[in-house]
Amino acid sequence: MKRTLIGAMVAAALLGASLLTGCSGGGGDVTYVTKGGEKLTQAQYEAQTTDARNQDAPSNIVQIDAKNGSTIIYRVEMDSGTDYEWIEQVDPAFLQTETKDESKPDGDGGKIVYTYKFKALKAGETNLELAFRKAGDASVANESQLSVKVVIS
Numbered sequence: 001m002k003r004t005l006i007g008a009m010v011a012a013a014l015l016g017a018s019l020l021t022g023c024s025g026g027g028g029d030v031t032y033v034t035k036g037g038e039k040l041t042q043a044q045y046e047a048q049t050t051d052a053r054n055q056d057a058p059s060n061i062v063q064i065d066a067k068n069g070s071t072i073i074y075r076v077e078m079d080s081g082t083d084y085e086w087i088e089q090v091d092p093a094f095l096q097t098e099t100k101d102e103s104k105p106d107g108d109g110g111k112i113v114y115t116y117k118f119k120a121l122k123a124g125e126t127n128l129e130l131a132f133r134k135a136g137d138a139s140v141a142n143e144s145q146l147s148v149k150v151v152i153s
Contacts (some may be wrong), residue, residue, distance in 0.1 A: 029070035033063040041047045042073060049075040049113075063149045064128065066120040071098065074118070076146065077111045080104065087131050094126040094152060097120065106107055120152045 015059050022057040032040040040048070045061070066072050069117030070097070088097055118128065 013068050027065040030072055031065040032061050032067065034060050035062050046073060046075075061148055063151065065151045065153070068120055068123055068152055070120050072118040072120060072128075072150070074116045074128060074130075074148070075113055076116075077113045078132070080110050083135050084132055087133050087136055088116055088117065088118075089131060091126045092121075094121055094124055095128060095150065096121055110132040120150075123152050125152075126150050 030042045032042070032045040034040065061074075064072055064074075078086065086114060088100065090097065095117040098119050099115075100117075101115045103113045103115070116130075126149075128148045128150050130146045
């Protein structure tokens with residue numbers, strides 16, 4: 001009886017986790033396409049962009065394919081100690097910014113990583129753009145602007 005109850009609790013926990021993953025748009029709902037044509041799952045993209053040795057991972061992505069209703073994760077980084085920040089520019093008819101998290105390094109120096117989560121709202125094509133701007137300045141440093149095509153099905 002005790003084993004059956006524990007087994008049922010484990011099964012319920014696993015089912016709950018899989019339902020939450022399905023609702024959050026995880027798994028196979030988002031694909032990242034690199035400049036070389038390689039297709040990455042969301043898990044592969046996240047692994048590459050959290051690896052400090054892979055500095056070019058975000059700029060290597062040229063297209064994101066997503067299912068309607070899914071959550072798209074996109075990461076960029078910058079040196080700490082500057083007065084600059086990444087500002088997202090999206091078409092609100094297609095993408096909604098859910099969160100923008102900033103992870104700061106320990107101590108002085110290091111990299112700040114911005115993690116954006118966008119919700120895909122309707123089928124079509126749009127661009128996800130990030131501009132590198134000085135805080136409070138409307139001008140954009142052209143060499144630090146990223147644009148990624150997003151295809152929502």
